[in-house]
Amino acid sequence: MTTSSTLEFQVTRNLAAKTDAQRDEILANPGFGQHFTDHMLDVCWSETGGWHRPRVQPYGPISLDPAASVLHYGQEIFEGIKAYRHADGSVHTFRPLENARRLQRSARRMALPELPEEIFVQSLRELIAVDGAWVPSGEDQSLYFRPFMFAKEAFLGVRPAKKVAYYLIASPAGAYFSGGVKPVKIWLSEDYARAGKGGTGAAKTGGNYASSLVAQAEASDNGCDQVVFLRDGNVEELGGMNVVFVMKDGTIVTPESDSILQGITRDSILQLAEDRGHTVERRDISLEEWREGVRSGEIVEVFACGTAAVLSPIGLLKGAGFEDEQPLGELATSLRQELTDIQYGRAEDKHGWLVRLDA
Template sequence: MSLTTDTDLAPLEFAVTRNLAAKTAAERDALLADPAFGTTFTDHMVDICWSTGGGWHRPRVQPYGPISLDPAAAVLHYGQEIFEGIKAYRHADGSVWTFRPDENAKRLQRSARRLALPELPVEYFIQSLRELIAVDGAWVPSGEDQSLYLRPFMFAKEAFLGVRSAHKVAYYLIASPVGAYFKSGAKPVSIWLSEDFARAGKGGTGAAKTGGNYAASLLPQAQAYEQGCDQVVFLDAAGNVEELGGMNIVFVYRDGTLVTPASESILEGITRNSLLQLAEDRGLKVERRAVSLQEWRDGVASGDIVEVFACGTAAVVGPIGVLKGHDFEDVQPLGDVALSLRQELTDIQYGRREDRHGWLVRLDA
C-alpha cells in the first residue's frame, strides 16, 4: 500500500472555537520563561474525526482540555494508537517554521498502516500544524534551545469490545513549549544496557511510533534510573544494538565513518537521518547496518570507535559518556562530531544557517 499523498487534495475547512479561558500575555510569558519538557500546554488543540463511512471529517481547532471517551473505546482495551513528535521554531525575524513535516506525516502513515488505523494525508497533517499555529503561534518561545513541541496523535475511539480495527478514529494535535530535553543540555549522558527486556521483536511494532513500544521501555528505564543512568539501550535477540528508549544511536569510527544500527524493529528517526545527511554533505561515510554489543565494546576498547551519540526530535543530540551493564561500566570516548552536527542541524532549524535541502516549512504564512 502506498503512502497517502495527493497534491490535488482540497484543504479541510476548519471550525475554530476560541478558548475563553486562554492565558493572558503575561501568564504565557511567565510560562515561556523556562519551560520544562512536556508539562505546559497551549490554549488550543486540533481535533479531526474519521469513520469508515465519512472518512476524515469535522476538523476543528478548539480549547485545550479533557477528551471524553466511552469506557468501551477500543484504544483503552487494545492499544490501537500512534503518535508523532515535531517542533516549531521561532526565527530571529519572528516567523515560525517547522522541520521536515512531510517526513513526520509519512512516518505517521506507516505507523497507522501497522496499527490498522486510517492514513492521514500528508496535506492534512501539515495543515493541522498550520491551523494550530494560527491561533497559538504566540506560544512558540524564542529563547535559546527553546521550541514549541507539537504532538499529533491518533487513536481508536469506537465503543466496541471485539478484536478488529476500529471503525471510528480520532486525530488530535496538542502543543507544549519546551526547553532542552536533558537538564544537562548537550552534555554526555549515561546509558544502562537492558539485558533482561526487549523493546520490540521481528515482525512486531518496533518501526511504528506507538505507545506500546514506549510502555515496554518504562520498566527498563526505571532500572536505568536505579543504576544512576539517564537512558536505557536495547538489544535484539542476536545481541545487536537497536535503539534507546526514545532515541536512535550513532557510532563514529576512527576513519570518520558514521554507523547506525539497521533493523526492521527500529523506528526510522527523522533527526537521525537529517544528521547523517549533514555528515554525508561533509564527505563522511555513512553506514546503516547491524552493530553487535561486542563490536561496540571492543571498538571503544581498541580506539576504533571514537564517539557514540543518541539522537531524536526531543533531545536532538546527546553524546554518550558511559555504557553500564550488570557487570561492567565502559567510559565512552568523547569527540566533536556529535556536537558539531547538532550545531549545524539546530542552526538550520532556527534559521541561522542556509537550508540547502529545503527541509524547513513555514507555518505562520
C-alpha cells in the same frame, strides 16, 4: 466525506485563554511537556465518512466511551515535531512531510487510517494560527507538537476500529540541557526487549514506550539516564532515541532493522555528515563490536539522537558487572550545532527542510 486535499476547520476560541503575562511567565521557563497551549485540534474519521469534522477548540479533556477500543487494545500512534521562532519572528517547522509519512507508516502497522500528508501539515498551520504566540524565542526553545491518533469506536470485539480520532496538541519546550549539552549514561538492558521481528518496533505507538518503562526504571536504579536494547545480540535503539557510532576512519554506523523507528533527526544528522564527506553505513552492530571498538580505539564517538534532545553524546555504557567509559569527540556536538542552526534559521537550509507555518 471530503475529497479535498485540505479541510475547512471550524475554530472555537478559548474564552479562558492565558493572558499575555501568564503566557510569558510560562515561556520564561517552560520545561518539557509540562504546559500546553490554549487550543487543540481534532479531525474525526469513520469507515463510511472518511476524514470529517475538522475543528480547533479550547484545550481540555477528551470524552471517551469506556468501551473505546484504544483503552482495551492499544490501537494508537503518535508523532513528535517542533516549531521554531526565527530571529525575524517567523515560525517554521522542520521536515513535516517526513513526520506525516512516518505517521502513515505507523497507521498501516496499527490498522489505522492514513492521514493525508497535506492535512497533517495543515493541522500544524491551523494550530499555529490560533496559538502562534506560544512559540518561544529563547535560546534552544521551541514549541513541541504532539500529533496522535487513536481508535475511539465503542466495542469489545478484536478488529480494527471503524471510528478514529486524530488530535494535535502543543507544548512549549525549554532547552533540553540546562548549561549546555552533557554526555549521558546508558544502561544495557539484558532482561527486556523493546521489539521483535515482525513486531511494532518501527511504528511510533505507545505500547513500544510502555514496554520500555520497566527497563528505564532499571536504568535509573543503576544511575543511568537512558536504556539501550539489544535484539539477537545486536544494538537496537534506546528507549526513545536512535544510536550512532563514529569510527576511527570517519565512517558513521547506525543500526538498521525492521524493529527500529526511522528517526527523522537521525536521518538529518546523517545527511549533514554525508555532506561533509563521511561515509554512512546502516547495518547491524553487535554489543561485542561496540565494546571491543571502544577498547581498541576503532570507535571514537557514540551518540544518541531524537526530536526532544536533538543529539546527546554517550559518555558511559553500563551493564551488569561492567562500566565502559565512552570516547568523547567533537563531531557529535558539531553536527548538533549545524542542525539546530538550520532549524532556528541561523544557517542556510540547503536541503529545503524548513516549512513556514505562519504564512
